[in-house]
Every structure is written in C-alpha cells, then in structure tokens.
Amino acid sequence: MLKRIDLRGQTLSPVQLAATLPRAALDVESALEQIRPVLADVRERGAAALRDLGGRFDGVRPEHLRVPAEALADALDRLNPEVRAALEIAIAHNRAGHAAQLPRERSTEITGGGVVHQRWVPVRRVGLYVPGGLAVYPSSVVMNVVAAQVAGVEQLAVASPPQRELGGLPHPVILAACALLGVAEIYAVGGAQAVAMFAYGAHVENETDRADAAAAGGTGDVLCEPVDVVTGPGNVYVAAAKRAVMGTVGIDAEAGTTEIAVLADATADPVHVAVDLMSQAEHDPAAASVLITDSAELADAVDAEIAARVPTTKHAERMRTALTGPQSGTVLVTDLNQAVAVADAYGAEHLEVQTADAAAVADRIRNAGAIFVGPYSPVPLGDYLAGSNHVLPTGGTARFASGLNVTAFIRSVQVIEYDEAALKSLADPLRALATSEDLPAHAEAVDARFQ
Known part of the structure; x- marks a missing residue:
C-alpha cells in the first residue's frame, strides 16, 4: 500500500535526501493571502467580526463568544468518569514532565564585585488554541495549559471552534478539560480569527458580551484582552495567522498536518509498525x-498488515487517503547508517525507533520533534499520557524548532550588578572598545563616574 522509494546504494546529501523524501504540502504563503482580511476584520470590528466569521466558517454565530461559567461546570459534571480519570492522569504526568524543563536561575561572578544574574520570567498572559475539526482534542488542552501553568503564566485564555450542533459552544469535553485545569476564560472562536483575537484583542458587540465579560471580572468594552504569546496546533490557516501576527505576539510554531516516521530494521514487529503508521493516518x-x-x-x-487492517477501521477512507498520498511511503535504505541520515533529513514530528539496540540508534538522531524508543513507546503514548508534549514541529522544521515546552512561556532576563571597584577595573578596556567603534559617549558614561 505504501509507495516505495529505494535509496539503497545511493549516496545523497542532506539537501538531496530532503528533496527526495515524501512530504505533506503546507502552502502557508497562499493561506496568508486568504486570512489577511480575516485578521483585519477582527482587529477592526472585534466581537462582531468574530460572530460573522463563526457563521461563515463554522456554520454558527455564537450567542456567547466567551463561554459562561455554568457551561463549564455543566460540561465537567457530565464528563464520562473514565475520560475524566484519564485526563487527570495526563495532567499529572504532564506536570511532572514539564516541571523537569524549568531552567534554574543562576548568579555568576564575572570578576571581583561584578555579577550577572540569570532570571527566567514568565509572560503575563497567553492564548491557547485547541482545534475542533475532524476530531476533538482535550489532550491538546492539557498539553498547552499545563506547560503554561508550570511556567508560571498568570492569565490563560483558551479558544476552540463553536459547534453548530452544540448551540455555538466548543465541544463539552474541551470545556470539561479546561474546568479540570482551572481555566475559566474560554472563547467559542476558531481558526485564524481566534489567533487574531488573541493578538489584537476584541471589543464587545452587545450586552451579552458585556455581561459575559463583567461576570468574569472584566470591565468596559473589552471582551478579550490581547495576549503575549499564542500557542497550539491547527490547520494551515491557523499556521498562516500565527505567521502573520508573529512580532505582535510570540508564537510556538507553525504546526502543520501530523506526521510519523518509523525507523525499523528486520527485528521490528510488522504489526507494531503498521498500526503505528495507521494511528497517525487516522x-x-x-x-x-x-x-x-x-x-x-x-x-x-x-504493507500486508496495513492492507488487512485499514478496511476494518472506523476512519478507513481517511486513513487510506493518507497512506496512499504523496506525503506517505516506505524508504528502503542500505543500512542503519543511511537510515539515520534519512531520518535526520526528514526531521519527523514523531520518530519511532524500532530496531535492535533502539536506544543507541535513537541517541544518533539529531532532527525530530519527539523520539519514541523501542516497541513499547508508540506515538499515541506521547499524544496522551507519556508526560511529554504532543505539540511538535512539522514539515521538517524539527531541524531548528522544538516541541512546545515551558520555555515558550518564559523569557531570559539578565541582571547586571557591578560595584565601583569592578567597574573601575574595566574602564580602560571598555574605553578602548568604545573608541574603536567611534562611540566616545559610551566611554564617557564610565569615565564620568571616576572624575
């Protein structure tokens, strides 16, 4: 079923490999042109634009753009107990995994009496996007919210598309996950318009908006305040919107369609490999x-396992389309050395290593969003309960980008503290450098202190 790319006996550079390998198309530039009017509309008209765009893209104009507290409480009350228990495990595991990412503050004495302190300061407010298209992702609520909470962010706002069959509210499992995590600021807004709302803020349209904002402690005509950072996965339009507002706010990444690569040798179980490839095609x-x-x-x-299993799955047509598309395939290589080179050139969002001595092979990988080692670390474990984050770089951007983690929500601030003697000891070399750059006032700023 998977098309074959045979690289055995070939010696290709990383650039040549990247051009040869299957890859999902993500035309963010074209999407940018389509979403720029959306961003401008939200910036200009606020809540009125958000309702119009909900009607246009989601088939519903939400009465409540900001989800009322009683809807959150009701969603949590109605949550399936088994799903609630699983979400609570996911939350606990992710708190532990993300706490390990927090950098330590340090003070370094550069010279006698001269110290540089390294501080890490969380941003004040973040906007977290949770998609709601072909599937519902309460796990994405956990991944985004827990990372921000562990980082120490004070204000968290979540946006997820309104659902026509639910009266214009986001899916109740999304709302319940937010309630479990103590997040009270949720908006029934999807797509590029949600990113625009977070970046620019949105003023109220009517008395319903004003009452919803007031009930949550807001005042005046502000429905949603602008945020400092926007994170969360989405479709190409969400990715394009994040690119467009980058600089107005920080973003995590331009996440595209999900991808998995499995690096396997003859010791791998073909059933494990097949079902893992299918899990992401779903x-x-x-x-x-x-x-x-x-x-x-x-x-x-x-191939034989996939052919036998796909017809029996719930999403067989979707899965078959993904597995037979130009973005999927089998790459045959000469040996594990070439396999590692191919994996690095591909830079998968999710990379499984199912080989003999899988840990040693995994240690050789440079480019991957997340690496899953051995037969009992499948990607779905990372999607939900591993304690890692499932918001990961796609489209080969793992060469330079990281998965979502606490550092997306904190900033490095250096604090410089020198006493008189320490500054005086450096006056001469500082003056030499300032003079060499034709910036004499820099030197005067030091010299004046000792005249």
Missing part, C-alpha cells in the same frame, strides 16, 4: 506516515 487525509527500513521483507510485511 488524524487527517493529509497526514504523513513514513517507514524507513533496511529490510525489504519488513516493508512487505507492513
């Missing part, structure tokens, strides 16, 4: 599933 018809192997026999066995 997300979206444009999802990418790539097998990298030096075993043609394993590739044949995986």
Whole structure:
C-alpha cells in the first residue's frame, strides 16, 4: 500500500535526501493571502467580526463568544468518569514532565564585585488554541495549559471552534478539560480569527458580551484582552495567522498536518509498525506516515498488515487517503547508517525507533520533534499520557524548532550588578572598545563616574 522509494546504494546529501523524501504540502504563503482580511476584520470590528466569521466558517454565530461559567461546570459534571480519570492522569504526568524543563536561575561572578544574574520570567498572559475539526482534542488542552501553568503564566485564555450542533459552544469535553485545569476564560472562536483575537484583542458587540465579560471580572468594552504569546496546533490557516501576527505576539510554531516516521530494521514487529503508521493516518487525509527500513521483507510485511487492517477501521477512507498520498511511503535504505541520515533529513514530528539496540540508534538522531524508543513507546503514548508534549514541529522544521515546552512561556532576563571597584577595573578596556567603534559617549558614561 505504501509507495516505495529505494535509496539503497545511493549516496545523497542532506539537501538531496530532503528533496527526495515524501512530504505533506503546507502552502502557508497562499493561506496568508486568504486570512489577511480575516485578521483585519477582527482587529477592526472585534466581537462582531468574530460572530460573522463563526457563521461563515463554522456554520454558527455564537450567542456567547466567551463561554459562561455554568457551561463549564455543566460540561465537567457530565464528563464520562473514565475520560475524566484519564485526563487527570495526563495532567499529572504532564506536570511532572514539564516541571523537569524549568531552567534554574543562576548568579555568576564575572570578576571581583561584578555579577550577572540569570532570571527566567514568565509572560503575563497567553492564548491557547485547541482545534475542533475532524476530531476533538482535550489532550491538546492539557498539553498547552499545563506547560503554561508550570511556567508560571498568570492569565490563560483558551479558544476552540463553536459547534453548530452544540448551540455555538466548543465541544463539552474541551470545556470539561479546561474546568479540570482551572481555566475559566474560554472563547467559542476558531481558526485564524481566534489567533487574531488573541493578538489584537476584541471589543464587545452587545450586552451579552458585556455581561459575559463583567461576570468574569472584566470591565468596559473589552471582551478579550490581547495576549503575549499564542500557542497550539491547527490547520494551515491557523499556521498562516500565527505567521502573520508573529512580532505582535510570540508564537510556538507553525504546526502543520501530523506526521510519523518509523525507523525499523528486520527485528521490528510488522504489526507494531503498521498500526503505528495507521494511528497517525487516522488524524487527517493529509497526514504523513513514513517507514524507513533496511529490510525489504519488513516493508512487505507492513504493507500486508496495513492492507488487512485499514478496511476494518472506523476512519478507513481517511486513513487510506493518507497512506496512499504523496506525503506517505516506505524508504528502503542500505543500512542503519543511511537510515539515520534519512531520518535526520526528514526531521519527523514523531520518530519511532524500532530496531535492535533502539536506544543507541535513537541517541544518533539529531532532527525530530519527539523520539519514541523501542516497541513499547508508540506515538499515541506521547499524544496522551507519556508526560511529554504532543505539540511538535512539522514539515521538517524539527531541524531548528522544538516541541512546545515551558520555555515558550518564559523569557531570559539578565541582571547586571557591578560595584565601583569592578567597574573601575574595566574602564580602560571598555574605553578602548568604545573608541574603536567611534562611540566616545559610551566611554564617557564610565569615565564620568571616576572624575
């Protein structure tokens, strides 16, 4: 079922490999042109634009753009107990995993009497986007919110698309996850318009908006205040909107359609490989599933498993489209050395290593959003309960980008503290450097202190 790309016996550079490998198309530039009017409309008309855009893109004009507190409480009360228990495990595991990411503050004595302190300061307010298209993702609530809470962010706002069949509210499981996490500021807003709302803020349209804002402690004509950072996955229009507002706010990444690569040798179980490739194809018809192997026999066995299993799955048509699309395939390589080179050139969002001595092979990987080691660390574990974050770089951006973590919500601030003697000891070399750059006032700022 998976198309074959045979690289055995070929020596290709990283650039040549990247051009050869299957890849999902993500035309953010074209999407940018389409969403610029959306961003401008929200910036100009606030809540009125958000309602109009909800009607246009989601098929419903929400009465309550800001979700009332009673809707949150009701969603939590009605939450399936097994789902609630699973979410509570996910929250606990993610708090532990993200707490380990917090950097330590340090003070370094550079010279006698001269100290540089390294502080880490959280941003004040963040906007967290949770998609609601082909599937519902309470797990994305957990991933975004927990990372921000562990970082120490004071104000968290969540946006998720309004659902026509739910009277214009986001999905109740999304609302329940927010309630479990103590997040009270949730908006029934989806897509690029949600990113615009977070970046620019939004003023009220009517008395319902004013009452909703007032009930939450807001005042005046502000429905949603602007944020400092926007995070969360979404479709190409969300990615384009994040690119457009970057600089007005910080963003995590331009996340595209999900992708998995499995680096496997002849020791891998073809059932494990097949079901893991299928698990990500279930997300979206444009999802990418790539097998990298030096075993043609394993590739044949995986194809056979996929052919047998796909017709019996709930989302068979979606999965078949993804697995047979140009973004998916099997890459045959000469050996594990070439397999590692291919994996690095691909830079998968999710990379599984199912080989003999998988940990040693995983240690050789440079480019991946997250690496899953061995037969009992499948990607779905990371999607929900591993304690890692599932908001990860896609489209090869793992070469330079990281998955969502606490550092998306904190800033490094250096505090410089020198006493008189320490400054005086550096006056001469400072003057030499300032003079060499033709900036004499820099030197005077020091010299004046000792005249």
